[in-house]
Amino acid sequence: MVVPDMDEQTIRPGRRAPLDRERVLRAAMAVADGGGLADLTIRSLAASLGVKPMSVYHHVAGKDEILDGIVDLVFAEIDLPEPGREWRGEMVRRARSARAVLVRHPWAVALLESRTSPGPATLRHHDATIGTLRAGGFPVPLTAHAFALLDSFIYGFVIQEAAQPLRAPEETTAATEAIMAGFAAGEYPHLVEMATEHILRPGYAFGDEFEYGLTAVLDALAAALAGSR
Amino acid sequence: MVVPDMDEQTIRPGRRAPLDRERVLRAAMAVADGGGLADLTIRSLAASLGVKPMSVYHHVAGKDEILDGIVDLVFAEIDLPEPGREWRGEMVRRARSARAVLVRHPWAVALLESRTSPGPATLRHHDATIGTLRAGGFPVPLTAHAFALLDSFIYGFVIQEAAQPLRAPEETTAATEAIMAGFAAGEYPHLVEMATEHILRPGYAFGDEFEYGLTAVLDALAAALAGSR
DNA sequence: CAGGGCAACCGTACTTAGTACGGCCGGAGC
DNA sequence: GCTCCGGCCGTACTAAGTACGGTTGCCCTG
Numbered sequence: 001m002v003v004p005d006m007d008e009q010t011i012r013p014g015r016r017a018p019l020d021r022e023r024v025l026r027a028a029m030a031v032a033d034g035g036g037l038a039d040l041t042i043r044s045l046a047a048s049l050g051v052k053p054m055s056v057y058h059h060v061a062g063k064d065e066i067l068d069g070i071v072d073l074v075f076a077e078i079d080l081p082e083p084g085r086e087w088r089g090e091m092v093r094r095a096r097s098a099r100a101v102l103v104r105h106p107w108a109v110a111l112l113e114s115r116t117s118p119g120p121a122t123l124r125h126h127d128a129t130i131g132t133l134r135a136g137g138f139p140v141p142l143t144a145h146a147f148a149l150l151d152s153f154i155y156g157f158v159i160q161e162a163a164q165p166l167r168a169p170e171e172t173t174a175a176t177e178a179i180m181a182g183f184a185a186g187e188y189p190h191l192v193e194m195a196t197e198h199i200l201r202p203g204y205a206f207g208d209e210f211e212y213g214l215t216a217v218l219d220a221l222a223a224a225l226a227g228s229r
Numbered sequence: 230m231v232v233p234d235m236d237e238q239t240i241r242p243g244r245r246a247p248l249d250r251e252r253v254l255r256a257a258m259a260v261a262d263g264g265g266l267a268d269l270t271i272r273s274l275a276a277s278l279g280v281k282p283m284s285v286y287h288h289v290a291g292k293d294e295i296l297d298g299i300v301d302l303v304f305a306e307i308d309l310p311e312p313g314r315e316w317r318g319e320m321v322r323r324a325r326s327a328r329a330v331l332v333r334h335p336w337a338v339a340l341l342e343s344r345t346s347p348g349p350a351t352l353r354h355h356d357a358t359i360g361t362l363r364a365g366g367f368p369v370p371l372t373a374h375a376f377a378l379l380d381s382f383i384y385g386f387v388i389q390e391a392a393q394p395l396r397a398p399e400e401t402t403a404a405t406e407a408i409m410a411g412f413a414a415g416e417y418p419h420l421v422e423m424a425t426e427h428i429l430r431p432g433y434a435f436g437d438e439f440e441y442g443l444t445a446v447l448d449a450l451a452a453a454l455a456g457s458r
Numbered sequence: 459c460a461g462g463g464c465a466a467c468c469g470t471a472c473t474t475a476g477t478a479c480g481g482c483c484g485g486a487g488c
Numbered sequence: 489g490c491t492c493c494g495g496c497c498g499t500a501c502t503a504a505g506t507a508c509g510g511t512t513g514c515c516c517t518g
Contacts (some may be wrong), residue, residue, distance in 0.1 A: 004498070013434070018465090018466065019466080019467090033307060036291060041503080041504060042504075042505060042506080043503085043506080045506090048332055051466095051467075051468090052467070052468050052469080053468085053505085053506085054468055054469080054470095054506080054507095055466070055502095056470065057465045057506070057507095058465080058466060058467070059466095061459075062505080062506075063504095063505070063506090070250075070319060076251035079376050083419075100331045109342050110339055110342050110343060112388055112392060112447045113338050113339050113391050113392055114339060114392070115392065116392055116393070118311075123420060124338075124416070124417070125419050126417075126420055127416070127417040127418070127419050127420045128386035128419075130419040130423050131418070131419035134419060134422075138424065140422070140426055140427050141427060142425065144423065144427055144428065144438065145438060145441045145442070145445075148386070148435070148437070148438035148441075148442060149382070149442040149445060150439070151385065152381070152382050152383075152384075152386040152388075153316075153378070153382055153383070153385055154381075154385065155381075155385035155388050155389065156380065156381030156382055156383065156384035156385025156386070156388070157377070157381040157385070159342050159381075159384050159385070159388070160340055160377065160380060160381060160384065162342050163341055163342055163343070163344065165346070172356050178350065187352075187353070187356070188353070188355075188356040189353050189356070189360070190312075190357075190359040190363060191352060191355055191356045191359060192372065193359075193363075193369070194359050194369065195374065197369055198373055199373070199384060200371060206377070209374060209378070210374065211376075211479090212374045212378070213276030213374070213377060213378040213381060216374075216446070216450070216453070217378075217445070217449070218447035218449060219449060220445035220446070220449045222443070224445070225453060247495065247496095248495080248496090269476075270474080270475060270476080270495095271476060271477080272475070272476090273476085280496075280497090281496070281497050282475095282476085282477085282496080282497085283477080283478095283496075283497055283498080284495075284496050284497065286478095287494085287495060287496070287506095288495095291476080291477075292475095292476070292477090299470070
């Protein structure tokens with residue numbers, strides 16, 4: 001029975017709204033958006049909530065649950081396709097939205113791979129996507145193909161976008177220069193050609209490849225759908 | 230000046246081959262293969278080399294360099310396409326090889342996103358791929374499209390394969406059952422249809438979607454190539 | 459209005475990582 | 489033999505996740 005020593009701010013701070021799982025996850029997302037996944041620690045999260053580390057554990061079971069949770073929050077941001085509306089347009093809208101969301105939360109892609117327990121928003125998203133394809137006339141097996149192909153393209157594209165060593169003009173310099181140095185030796189001739197004649201030209205943006213790929217994929221699916229009738 | 234206290238095994242162990250960067254990276258890969266990225270720590274790595282933690286630092290600058298290094302080792306395992314040979318066959322070979330390698334080293338996909346300084350094997354791989362497309366008659370811009378599309382598909386597919394919550398028969402159970410429980414409520418009707426009528430049927434393997442998607446992508450590129458002539 | 463119960467929050471401390479810093483040691487050359 | 493050096497390691501500091509056991513204010517209940 002220690003003497004309480006009741007000191008400052010035990011009662012002081014003017015009634016902060018109590019935490020809950022929702023607020024914890026939103027704060028976690030904000031921290032990750034601000035400084036990347038590496039900056040998201042229980043301690044930094046607690047600090048951003050104006051609370052001590054262990055308090056967080058009253059609302060989530062552990063860091064893994066936080067990671068699962070914010071992945072689901074990310075999926076919740078992606079536009080849902082609507083079954084019944086023209087499938088191709090819905091898939092384009094969904095794909096663009098997904099890319100935009102994943103670019104906005106670049107840490108999410110890394111988590112996609114490691115999380116195997118989808119949350120409700122994720123399931124709802126998948127359900128709507130599958131439903132839209134089915135309503136658009138896709139037989140079940142072709143729907144599975146389409147779903148796998150579209151998501152592969154979307155996720156893979158975002159990964160590459162996030163890892164791009166050769167970016168647009170400015171920021172590129174640092175890494176690019178270093179790489180280009182090794183190029184001088186004459187190894188990687190095709191890479192050099194591609195870089196100098198295309199990628200490093202003003203006006204080129206890797207992101208533009210998204211629409212090209214998306215169109216190609218959707219064309220392939222449309223053809224498959226037509227052939228399945 | 231502490232009394233040396235020279236104890237056991239200071240001189241004992243019969244001349245172990247000295248470490249070098251190569252051996253360190255190979256050991257790191259082996260550790261990651263065995264227990265995942267989380268198991269790869271400087272300490273576990275040192276232990277697997279029969280050495281103390283700080284010794285590792287004489288051969289690599291830090292953990293980041295190790296991560297960059299093993300990603301490059303992974304790329305080195307992927308079959309190189311050969312410029313001059315028929316492009317489509319080479320792309321199929323490359324894609325299958327890449328998928329096999331990434332499935333063999335599942336941790337690599339997570340690293341793809343975070344590493345932005347490609348190593349020599351990675352550059353060589355990209356160079357060969359671009360070279361094969363160019364030699365196959367692809368104009369520079371179309372080569373960029375093809376490269377982005379193919380790699381997006383490959384990486385994205387592997388991500389999904391790694392994260393599959395709904396897998397084949399056995400292991401599925403745990404996660405699947407839990408999810409299916411929530412399904413009973415009648416939410417996610419399309420997901421239920423897809424699962425029960427297709428994915429959970431014997432004979433279905435998500436991995437099979439790879440060939441479908443690859444064919445679709447290559448068909449689209451072949452058509453684009455034909456159209457560019 | 460006193461007392462009890464509970465949910466929210468926190469103090470402390472243990473464990474595991476990465477890694478800075480400064481040795482020690484045994485073989486190569488003088 | 490002596491010196492130098494490269495490879496290796498002992499020690500220790502910092503950061504992070506989290507177990508455990510309080511403490512406290514608020515809301516009932518009587």
